[in-house]
Amino acid sequence: MPSLFERLFGKREKPAETAKNRLKLVLMHDRADIPGPMMEQMRQEILTVLSKYVVIDEQHLDVSIDKADGGIALVASIPIVRVNAD
Amino acid sequence: MSENNTRVIVITSGKGGVGKTTTTANIGTALANMGEKVALLDADIGLRNLDLALGLENRIVYDIVDVVEGRAKLRQALIKDKRTQNLALLPAAQTRDKSAVNPAQMRQLIQELREDGYTFIIIDCPAGIEQGFRNATAGATEAIVVTNPEMSSVRDADRIIGLLEAQDLRNPYLIVNRLRPKMVKNQEMLAVEDVQDVLGSSVKLLGIIPEDEVIITSTNKGEPAATLEGNLAGQAYRNIARRLRGETVPFLDLEEKTGFLDRLKGLFGSKK
Numbered sequence: 001m002p003s004l005f006e007r008l009f010g011k012r013e014k015p016a017e018t019a020k021n022r023l024k025l026v027l028m029h030d031r032a033d034i035p036g037p038m039m040e041q042m043r044q045e046i047l048t049v050l051s052k053y054v055v056i057d058e059q060h061l062d063v064s065i066d067k068a069d070g071g072i073a074l075v076a077s078i079p080i081v082r083v084n085a086d
Numbered sequence: 087m088s089e090n091n092t093r094v095i096v097i098t099s100g101k102g103g104v105g106k107t108t109t110t111a112n113i114g115t116a117l118a119n120m121g122e123k124v125a126l127l128d129a130d131i132g133l134r135n136l137d138l139a140l141g142l143e144n145r146i147v148y149d150i151v152d153v154v155e156g157r158a159k160l161r162q163a164l165i166k167d168k169r170t171q172n173l174a175l176l177p178a179a180q181t182r183d184k185s186a187v188n189p190a191q192m193r194q195l196i197q198e199l200r201e202d203g204y205t206f207i208i209i210d211c212p213a214g215i216e217q218g219f220r221n222a223t224a225g226a227t228e229a230i231v232v233t234n235p236e237m238s239s240v241r242d243a244d245r246i247i248g249l250l251e252a253q254d255l256r257n258p259y260l261i262v263n264r265l266r267p268k269m270v271k272n273q274e275m276l277a278v279e280d281v282q283d284v285l286g287s288s289v290k291l292l293g294i295i296p297e298d299e300v301i302i303t304s305t306n307k308g309e310p311a312a313t314l315e316g317n318l319a320g321q322a323y324r325n326i327a328r329r330l331r332g333e334t335v336p337f338l339d340l341e342e343k344t345g346f347l348d349r350l351k352g353l354f355g356s357k358k
């Protein structure tokens with residue numbers, strides 16, 4: 001049962017909705033079935049290319065599969081330490 | 087009845103504990119009570135349970151592995167149900183493992199049952215996606231995927247649907263088991279439509295079974311709920327059997343949304 005606050009100031013996502021959204025996402029991921037080694041290789045190659053231009057914080061590099069409108073997307077978060085001077 | 091008319095249906099789920107064995111016992115009993123000649127095959131080798139659901143555990147002499155390894159004839163190993171004339175069980179072996187049977191042997195067994203004039207052969211599949219799954223699906227021509235309206239169960243169902251496709255078992259039937267109408271109404275539990283939506287249109291909804299105490303009490307007694315009057319789960323299973331036979335039976339009007347379930351329960355005189 002939503003609280004008065006929730007009813008006045010917009011509703012929170014219902015548990016069933018949360019479950020459905022999470023499921024849709026994980027199933028897209030499961031179905032895409034990109035094998036671990038391939039993911040790792042992609043990560044490495046992206047790093048190699050970008051390293052020509054910027055110094056990357058490899059510790060916090062994150063490449064993952066995510067939901068995009070109607071499909072799935074490869075989402076990379078690449079923290080840059082600084083731009084290569086030369 | 088020619089052997090070509092035999093329906094060979096595997097009941098599967100991926101995840102354990104979602105209701106495969108319960109479903110096999112109930113659909114099998116319901117079909118037999120409608121005049122079909124039904125053989126139930128427990129393919130969960132090492133974790134025998136279908137005998138308990140049917141109340142036949144004390145009558146087992148031979149099992150599926152005895153047949154496959156030639157110690158018994160198929161007809162000797164088949165146990166006739168106590169109450170239902172047209173129903174027979176081929177029990178799993180309890181002390182062997184899944185590698186004791188292979189897909190070719192399963193196909194051979196099913197062929198023999200076809201020749202014996204069974205109109206339905208229903209196979210209770212073990213959990214998992216390994217050899218037990220491959221055995222159980224080997225001779226099947228149709229599949230029923232059982233899921234609960236719950237995340238991990240639906241996820242595993244999706245995986246199983248993919249694996250069934252790879253075995254040429256396309257467009258499986260879907261049974262959503264253990265639905266709690268009140269929780270669905272409050273949007274606390276996935277609705278049947280949600281489950282169908284995430285699994286996609288390749289599955290055909292065959293039935294919805296509510297969470298029902300009668301499943302526990304009837305299993306305790308070894309009498310499938312489908313043989314008992316005045317309970318919703320049994321009614322839902324009988325409806326599934328009718329649908330499998332080609333009848334158009336409306337769903338117990340998506341019990342969850344309208345409070346219909348409560349009214350129906352009221353009709354049956356259950357106080358809730």
Ligand SMILES: Nc1ncnc2c1ncn2[C@@H]1O[C@H](COP(=O)(O)OP(=O)(O)O)[C@@H](O)[C@H]1O
Binds near residue numbers: 106298299
């Ligand atoms: N609709 C239901 N309502 C209540 N309990 C259920 C229902 N379906 C299954 N169960 C219970 O859940 C447990 C697991 O069911 P079972 O049929 O053995 O699952 P599986 O064969 O998939 O492992 C059993 O104890 C059974 O009584």
Ligand SMILES: [Mg+2]
Binds near residue numbers: 211212
């Ligand atoms: Mg089981």
